[in-house]
Amino acid sequence: MNESEKSIYYLRGIPVPETPAPGKDPAPWKKTEVVGTRLPRVDAYERVSGTALYPSDIHLPRMLHAAVLRCPHPHAVVRSVDTAVAEGMPGVRAVISGATPDADFEWPYSKEIKAKIFDHTCRFEGEEVAAVAAETAYQAWDAVQAIRVEYEILPFIADELKSLDPSSPLLHAGGNTAKTDRYSRGDVERGFAEADVVLTETYRTECEIHTPTELHGCVAKWDGTRLTIWESTQGVFAVQARIAEILGLPLSKVRVIGHYMGGGFGSKLQPGKYTVIAAVLAKKTGRPVRLFLTREETFLAVGNRPPATMRLKAGVKKDGTLTALEFSCTATGGAYPAGGTSLVDWLVRDLYLCPNVKTEMKDVYINAGPARPFRAPGHPQGAWALEQMMDALAEKIGMDPLDLRVKNIPTHSQGREGNPPYTGTGLKECLIEGAKAFGWEESRKRNHGSKESGHIRRGVGMASCLWFAGGGNPPSTAVVKVFSDGSVNLNMGASDIGTGTKTIMTMIVSEELGVKPGMVQVEHADTGTTQYATPSGGSKTVPTEGPAVRAAALSVKQQLLSFAAADLKTDDTSLTLRGDEVVSTKDPLVKVKIRDITGLKKRGVIVGVGYRGPNPEGRVVNPFAAQFCEVEVNTKTGEVRIIRFLGCHDSGRVMNRLTYDNHVFGGIVMGIGLAMTEARILDRNQTGKMVNRNWHDYKIPTSLDVPAEMTSLPIEKPDDTANTIGAKGLGEPVTIPTAAAIANAVCNALGVRVTGTPITPLRLCLALEKGGMEGSQ
Amino acid sequence: MEEESMSRDDDVHQCACGKKLTRRQFLTSAGAGALAVAASGHLGKRDEASAAVIKSGEGYQIRLLINGKLYHLLVEPRWSLLHVLREELGFTGTKEGCSRGECGTCTVLIDNIPMYSCMTLAVEAEGREITTLEGLMKGEELGPVQQAFVEHDALQCGYCTPGQIMAVEGLLRKEPHPSMEQIRQGVSGNLCRCGAYTRIFEAAKRAADLKRGGAV
Numbered sequence: 001m002n003e004s005e006k007s008i009y010y011l012r013g014i015p016v017p018e019t020p021a022p023g024k025d026p027a028p029w030k031k032t033e034v035v036g037t038r039l040p041r042v043d044a045y046e047r048v049s050g051t052a053l054y055p056s057d058i059h060l061p062r063m064l065h066a067a068v069l070r071c072p073h074p075h076a077v078v079r080s081v082d083t084a085v086a087e088g089m090p091g092v093r094a095v096i097s098g099a100t101p102d103a104d105f106e107w108p109y110s111k112e113i114k115a116k117i118f119d120h121t122c123r124f125e126g127e128e129v130a131a132v133a134a135e136t137a138y139q140a141w142d143a144v145q146a147i148r149v150e151y152e153i154l155p156f157i158a159d160e161l162k163s164l165d166p167s168s169p170l171l172h173a174g175g176n177t178a179k180t181d182r183y184s185r186g187d188v189e190r191g192f193a194e195a196d197v198v199l200t201e202t203y204r205t206e207c208e209i210h211t212p213t214e215l216h217g218c219v220a221k222w223d224g225t226r227l228t229i230w231e232s233t234q235g236v237f238a239v240q241a242r243i244a245e246i247l248g249l250p251l252s253k254v255r256v257i258g259h260y261m262g263g264g265f266g267s268k269l270q271p272g273k274y275t276v277i278a279a280v281l282a283k284k285t286g287r288p289v290r291l292f293l294t295r296e297e298t299f300l301a302v303g304n305r306p307p308a309t310m311r312l313k314a315g316v317k318k319d320g321t322l323t324a325l326e327f328s329c330t331a332t333g334g335a336y337p338a339g340g341t342s343l344v345d346w347l348v349r350d351l352y353l354c355p356n357v358k359t360e361m362k363d364v365y366i367n368a369g370p371a372r373p374f375r376a377p378g379h380p381q382g383a384w385a386l387e388q389m390m391d392a393l394a395e396k397i398g399m400d401p402l403d404l405r406v407k408n409i410p411t412h413s414q415g416r417e418g419n420p421p422y423t424g425t426g427l428k429e430c431l432i433e434g435a436k437a438f439g440w441e442e443s444r445k446r447n448h449g450s451k452e453s454g455h456i457r458r459g460v461g462m463a464s465c466l467w468f469a470g471g472g473n474p475p476s477t478a479v480v481k482v483f484s485d486g487s488v489n490l491n492m493g494a495s496d497i498g499t500g501t502k503t504i505m506t507m508i509v510s511e512e513l514g515v516k517p518g519m520v521q522v523e524h525a526d527t528g529t530t531q532y533a534t535p536s537g538g539s540k541t542v543p544t545e546g547p548a549v550r551a552a553a554l555s556v557k558q559q560l561l562s563f564a565a566a567d568l569k570t571d572d573t574s575l576t577l578r579g580d581e582v583v584s585t586k587d588p589l590v591k592v593k594i595r596d597i598t599g600l601k602k603r604g605v606i607v608g609v610g611y612r613g614p615n616p617e618g619r620v621v622n623p624f625a626a627q628f629c630e631v632e633v634n635t636k637t638g639e640v641r642i643i644r645f646l647g648c649h650d651s652g653r654v655m656n657r658l659t660y661d662n663h664v665f666g667g668i669v670m671g672i673g674l675a676m677t678e679a680r681i682l683d684r685n686q687t688g689k690m691v692n693r694n695w696h697d698y699k700i701p702t703s704l705d706v707p708a709e710m711t712s713l714p715i716e717k718p719d720d721t722a723n724t725i726g727a728k729g730l731g732e733p734v735t736i737p738t739a740a741a742i743a744n745a746v747c748n749a750l751g752v753r754v755t756g757t758p759i760t761p762l763r764l765c766l767a768l769e770k771g772g773m774e775g776s777q
Numbered sequence: 778m779e780e781e782s783m784s785r786d787d788d789v790h791q792c793a794c795g796k797k798l799t800r801r802q803f804l805t806s807a808g809a810g811a812l813a814v815a816a817s818g819h820l821g822k823r824d825e826a827s828a829a830v831i832k833s834g835e836g837y838q839i840r841l842l843i844n845g846k847l848y849h850l851l852v853e854p855r856w857s858l859l860h861v862l863r864e865e866l867g868f869t870g871t872k873e874g875c876s877r878g879e880c881g882t883c884t885v886l887i888d889n890i891p892m893y894s895c896m897t898l899a900v901e902a903e904g905r906e907i908t909t910l911e912g913l914m915k916g917e918e919l920g921p922v923q924q925a926f927v928e929h930d931a932l933q934c935g936y937c938t939p940g941q942i943m944a945v946e947g948l949l950r951k952e953p954h955p956s957m958e959q960i961r962q963g964v965s966g967n968l969c970r971c972g973a974y975t976r977i978f979e980a981a982k983r984a985a986d987l988k989r990g991g992a993v
């Protein structure tokens with residue numbers, strides 16, 4: 001892993017150990033029997049029967065329930081907190097605030113900027129001011145409402161485009177600029193001079209809130225000096241490291257368990273202040289404490305995809321050669337350093353061949369909740385700008401937008417230092433095969449005629465992408481045990497965040513050992529009993545953990561074959577595993593049942609350890625994709641109906657086609673949310689507060705918003721140079737190009753371009769009026 | 778039907794408001810279970826309760842029919858059915874997503890109709906037939922809707938799944954042959970942030986077949 005990749009968002013702030021060298025890599029799979037099939041999830045029974053215990057289901061004896069009092073103002077200083085009344089209320093067992101010595105812990109946002117758990121200064125609406133533990137959640141909330149706080153209300157800034165105005169209040173002593181990033185290659189001025197067409201446009205994507213269905217939170221329990229936390233998280237080791245650091249505990253005293261979790265999308269890569277608060281309350285009361293946020297709190301305080309205002313200037317020659325891209329972006333990670341502009345320019349830098357590129361990004365502070373990584377940080381925003389610009393350029397030079405993209409496919413990662421090659425790119429296949437399956441050309445022709453067809457217009461659009469990460473990395477360690485009856489236990493630290501990780505890892509074990517998937521038990525996501533893993537994020541869990549699991553399976557396989565060779569009085573190189581037997585490849589009659597192998601019987605269990613090797617030196621492993629869609633627009637009402645979507649993805653080997661397609665559809669649904677409905681609305685002028693902090697007013701896609709026709713077409717190119725399972729990540733690319741594809745389809749239908757999300761009926765009607773079309777009347 | 782709990786009707790006292798109210802009788806009865814743990818902290822204190830105000834921690838006796846079993850419970854009048862199911866009785870198959878009637882994660886059947894248990898007070902559910910996810914199981918065997926969700930991978934993180942399953946179950950009890958439009962409408966009150974809707978539609982179709990005796 002090089003230095004820049006160590007700082008990637010899902011590893012930020014946590015130690016990443018090295019694992020030992022993995023030994024000799026096994027040969028790539030030529031043919032697979034289990035991997036690549038459609039296997040229902042190995043934990044589906046638990047999830048549909050209700051036996052799966054999510055952290056929010058954990059109910060311990062004598063457990064208390066906690067609730068947090070949050071600052072109602074976007075910017076204020078806490079003058080005093082009076083908890084006397086609350087402390088005397090029924091059921092209340094502890095009340096803590098900034099004045100409680102036992103609760104005086106630091107919460108690090110960056111190396112330079114730290115806050116207290118209950119900070120004196122509240123820089124966003126929803127900052128923690130006090131917390132209560134009581135016998136029931138109802139009683140905890142009663143008490144929260146009885147806490148009296150005196151605030152000194154400060155002026156706020158809720159509009160990031162005005163954050164740097166001299167009149168805006170400062171959030172931090174160093175000013176309101178969190179970070180400025182600049183990048184340049186070639187000479188954009190020369191590039192624009194060489195272009196036949198130069199276009200400039202400003203684009204904007206609104207702030208999205210993750211809102212996973214399971215609320216953020218945990219259960220904390222002390223056994224003397226040892227702390228156990230059941231947390232809804234994407235990474236138990238990340239939670240362990242951060243909490244041990246904050247509380248000043250040895251790692252061995254903090255055990256974090258996260259067997260199931262109800263969605264995170266990046267917002268649960270790290271613990272929250274809630275984790276510390278639960279631990280403090282549990283310590284103070286001597287009882288286990290459960291603290292899960294309310295839905296409203298999750299809109300304010302546990303992350304978002306930052307809004308981005310992007311300006312893109314692009315030059316192209318008549319033959320479709322891109323000559324220059326100049327990109328600037330202003331975004332905000334909220335009130336603290338939180339990656340407001342993280343990777344927003346990456347697609348401009350890397351997706352298409354272009355010798356002259358310049359980008360500048362400014363991340364500024366405003367009085368709003370800090371961002372957290374949100375599924376493919378920066379990429380859907382960048383795609384919204386770049387992919388609409390590609391369509392606009394294509395139209396100007398009279399080229400099919402598909403052809404313009406095909407013409408500019410790079411084989412090297414131009415955005416990285418030294419222009420390293422990709423291990424492989426399936427972008428061309430994604431575009432061409434996807435277009436074929438979608439019926440791109442016919443659909444464009446058919447819809448062209450629809451312009452005379454009254455107020456219902458049809459259009460098609462497409463967009464493509466790559467994802468910055470998705471190749472996986474060391475470290476990863478997996479342990480596979482074979483029991484005396486031949487059944488298997490797989491031990492790994494990674495979380496299954498709903499992506500089917502456990503199922504895919506089981507398939508790898510099954511592939512190598514011939515054991516049926518149902519005979520494999522997975523033990524995972526527990527810092528006390530499983531191996532270290534980085535959080536499940538960055539679309540890297542399968543390519544990170546898979547090779548380690550395969551290596552562990554091969555290790556036990558080799559041990560089994562050696563034991564069997566002794567029984568069969570033959571050489572182990574002539575033996576192989578078949579079903580529940582070890583068989584000679586030379587003479588099928590020479591065989592022994594696994595459960596009858598003497599060595600295994602004696603030992604009772606055989607243990608194999610596998611490590612993840614490094615990625616190929618000097619090469620970049622990225623997934624690629626193209627998505628296509630068709631929309632129907634009502635020019636009288638401004639309503640958009642998405643009729644069909646096709647996702648064509650190159651994520652290397654397809655590990656499980658059943659979960660793969662599900663993932664593609666799910667990413668598209670989330671992208672529909674970005675394009676059509678989702679936007680955090682801050683009352684910028686009067687109160688600075690978020691006005692749509694619930695699912696009624698902040699709309700995420702429902703069953704009625706999903707296209708009737710959804711297609712997933714994998715471009716299956718096992719990437720055997722990338723890692724020993726040939727797979728690349730999928731979870732993030734599936735949502736990157738979606739919103740831009742919809743915007744392009746709407747433009748194709750109407751000839752009017754909507755440059756800001758969400759494409760609401762009002763916004764569309766206004767755009768239509770401006771474009772001289774019908775619009776609202 | 779099985780009587781799961783304890784207090785005999787003649788133990789129940791009438792309080793001034795005309796409702797059946799009980800404290801000590803309830804606690805001294807056998808098997809008060811989880812609800813006693815939650816409520817007992819204050820029962821001993823004997824708050825100065827007036828007839829007009831029921832204070833936090835004060836009990837109110839109801840009987841709930843859940844998955845065919847009758848439960849005698851002491852609840853606070855403000856407690857939601859969701860709270861009673863999850864926190865007092867341990868039916869954690871019913872999940873909490875918003876507690877304000879937005880997401881459908883807490884959906885249960887009440888008299889065969891999918892309802893948000895977060896928006897239903899426990900006291901309102903008295904005398905009605907409540908079915909939770911656990912009630913669709915035959916022992917440890919999955920019901921047809923659950924089975925269809927497994928086969929079609931109609932879930933990702935799985936947290937909204939119990940609510941989706943209950944919505945489909947309710948739909949199929951009312952309409953055994955649903956059209957695609959009816960299915961979409963039938964689960965439109967249930968949010969899935971992972972976006973597994975396409976698969977949920979397929980599973981609903983399959984579940985309809987299974988319920989009609991289609992091949993498993």
